[in-house]
Amino acid sequence: MKKIAIYGKGGIGKSTTTSNLSAALAARGLKVMQIGCDPKADSTKNLMQGRIIPTVLDQIRQRDNQVELDHIAFEGFGGVVCVEAGGPTPGIGCAGRGIITAFQKLEELKAYERYQPDIVFYDVLGDVVCGGFAMPIRGGYADNVFIVTSGEMMALYAATNIAHAIENFGKRGYAKYSGLIQNSRNVENEDALVQQVARESGTQVIKIIPRHKLVQQAENQGMTVVEAFPGSEMAREYNCLADKVMKEVGL
């Protein structure tokens, strides 16, 4: 089992990219699990026919902690096991601690043992604002981290910060930083800008994903591009990303 964390600035395309990756790998017969680590809980919706599934934290709250795996894990496209950690109502509680609680619950319910996934993706909220959002890269969780970025200043700035955080944890046996995924926004000179940031932080751009209108069209049907338009050029791009990721994590 390989565990992979996907980080990146808010709205940059983490969930879209991760879901397409999951779908592409599932279509090849691999058992995939995708865990959304974001109080918004919309990471897996395009694997679930547009449905927002109940979150781990909601279920803990509603069922007075009598939660079973079937209450929080749902099979979507290609048998991808979808989980949303969830979080408190905006403005109260502690979202970071929530991620930790959700992770502990998955462990307690032996989720990884039951589903035996070949690959687990953690789709993590933008900036690593506190300890809880670093949980997916702690010892025992993700083996590799990829950061999604575009050529926009703010996205690159966030990517650099996240890379720093990972580096700071280097001596702790945390996940390995494995590279940038460029999700293009068609800004001027984009490839070169991203390339430069990769060089400066000692990493590489593993794949450039073009911007494409099929992404929205698929999304409108509650699907990934891989599911909705499997023969399309854009689906091929995501498949190519899947190859690169697999190679990078040694599968």
Add this chain to the structure above:
Amino acid sequence: MAVLSLFLPPFSPDYSGVSAVLFDLKTVTAMHDASGCTGNYTGYDEPRWYGSKSPVYCSGLREIDAVLGDDEKLIQKMIDAARDIQPDLMALVGSPVPMVIGSDLAGVAAELEARTGIPSFGFDTTGTTYYDKGAAATILALLERFTEPLATMPGSVNILGATPMDFGKGENLRDLKKLLQDRGLFLTACLAMDYNLAALRQSAAAEVNLAVSRTGLLVAAEMEKRYGIPYLCGLPYGEKASEEYFAALEEVRQSRQSRIFNASSRDFCDCCKLSAAGGACGVGRANDSRTAPEILIVGEQVQANAIRLALQRDYGESSVAVGCLFGLEPGLALPQDKDLKSEQLIGQELNRDNYRLIIADPFLKVLLQNNQKEFWPNAQYAVSSKLAADQIARLTGSHFNRWVNLRIEKTKV
């Protein structure tokens, strides 16, 4: 409010269990807390603390440290302590605040080890579970780190699950060691009181593990998987039951099959010649007040079981229930046993009409409304700490019979 304690102190928590296991080793132990938890451990959970040199520190966690998560400060303090003490290992022990802010003490320990070269451990204890869980996790972590499989040494045993929370200053353990010696057995390691790193390393060579508490059982089950050492879980209390205990130990040595040394439902039901599912002695019918058990032993489960068996074998007491204070381990329980999760439940159980005799920590006596019942105090450090340390009963072997006889005589007078 069902879990509120009005009369009883909180029982020893997980972080005390961790620290107690590390106490004998040359360790720099730091509790990550504002000092209340450290004080709780050193002041109330650790009888060996006063006068000792064991380096247990408090990280002095303050509001701003919690907000900023300044792990570097903690690491630096540990490095400074290591320079002075030159420890064999270091440990960071969690408490409620690190739990709430999600500190990764295992991660910090890994960094500490990378920077100092000294084996370091982080325990994500929270103060919300009991000492036995913390102690067992720590012994297992130490074994994982320091103990490689070894060839078996015939006649050698480990004692597993020895902590001050269950054994105070260890009188019953010393008596047990003497009994083992008398029978030509020798001790490899007593985990985790009166041991050192060399003994820990040797522990994989033991022929049999003797689990003397629930902590011990948790460790023994894991050691059986890792090192193939079978275990006997129980304690030799009382003359007749002790003979049986050592016979059982011989059997485990021969068969290599682990065994929980305990009364069985049948032991009790033979007395009334009925099926185990509902004999007149009350087994399996604990709610029926006419036939329900007459004696209640409250405390640590393995020790309470040993008292029950000894009462049965030497005094013919066939109607005894055990009340567990720290969670009920199913493999150690008989049908009439109770999981007493809160002060309210403890009080309810003690006051049931069917019991004529209660054996429990003296602190529990305040919950007893009816002083017609007999009460035999047997203190446990995890409950009453040093305030009743003189009432920890000496029960190993024939000491048990002396203890009981003295009480029976008192009642007659």
